[in-house]
C-alpha cells in the first residue's frame with residue numbers, strides 16, 4: 001500500500017457487544033477486550049501542564065504561570081488487542097503498548113532513549129594507534145615494521161621512505177596531504193569522540209479509566225537529559241521536564257476511522 005492510501009475499519013463487533021450488554025440491563029460496555037477487539041474514543045484534552053523543570057533555570061516564567069484557558073483540544077484514541085493479547089493504544093502521534101490496570105483501567109507506556117557522543121579533539125596520529133604522535137615513541141604509519149622517525153646508532157633513519165598514499169612523496173617531509181582513501185581529508189588526523197555521552201530519555205505514559213461509554217485519563221511525557229562520563233562540560237545541566245495533560249471523552253460506537261498510512265515521521269511528540 002502507498003502512503004496516501006487509507007485504512008477503514010468499524011467497531012461493529014464492539015457496538016453489538018455493547019448493545020447486548022445494554023439489553024441485559026447492565027450499565028455500559030465491558031472494558032474486557034479479547035484478541036482482535038478494538039475501541040475508538042473521541043477525547044477532549046485540557047491544556048498541557050509543564051512543570052518547572054521544562055523552563056530555563058527551573059522556574060515557570062511569570063508570563064506563563066497565570067495563563068489559563070477553558071478551550072479543549074480534540075483527539076482520537078484507538079485501542080486494540082492483537083493476537084498475542086498485547087493491548088495497544090494509537091494516539092494519532094504514537095502507538096504505546098499497555099496492560100490492564102484494575103477492573104476498568106488501562107495503562108500504556110513507551111520509552112525512547114537517544115545517546116549522543118559529540119565530536120571531541122582532532123589529533124595527529126599518522127599510524128592510527130590511538131596515541132597522539134607528539135607522545136608516540138614508535139610511529140609506523142606504513143606498517144613496514146620500520147620506525148618512521150627514529151634513527152640507528154649512526155644517525156640514519158630506520159625507515160628511509162614512508163608513503164602511505166602512494167603518491168611518491170614522503171609523508172614525513174614532502175607530502176602536504178596524505179589521503180590514501182581519497183576522501184579529501186588528511187588521513188594523519190583522527191577525530192576522537194568526546195570523553196562523555198549525552199543521554200536523552202523520553203518516557204510516555206497514558207492512563208485510561210473506562211466507565212461505561214465514557215473515559216477519563218491522563219497523558220504524561222517526561223524528558224530527562226543526563227551526561228555520562230568523567231569529563232562532562234561544566235556548562236551541562238541535567239534536567240527533567242514533565243508535561244501532563246488530562247482528558248475526558250466518549251466511546252465511539254460503530255465508528256468509522258480513517259487512518260493515514262505512511263512511514264513513521266521523525267521523533268515522536270507527546271501523546
Ligand SMILES: [Ca+2]
Nearest residue numbers: 125129131136
Ligand atoms: Ca600514533
Ligand SMILES: [Ca+2]
Nearest residue numbers: 140144146159
Ligand atoms: Ca615505517
Ligand SMILES: [Ca+2]
Nearest residue numbers: 163169171175
Ligand atoms: Ca605520500
Ligand SMILES: [Ca+2]
Nearest residue numbers: 179183185187
Ligand atoms: Ca583521507
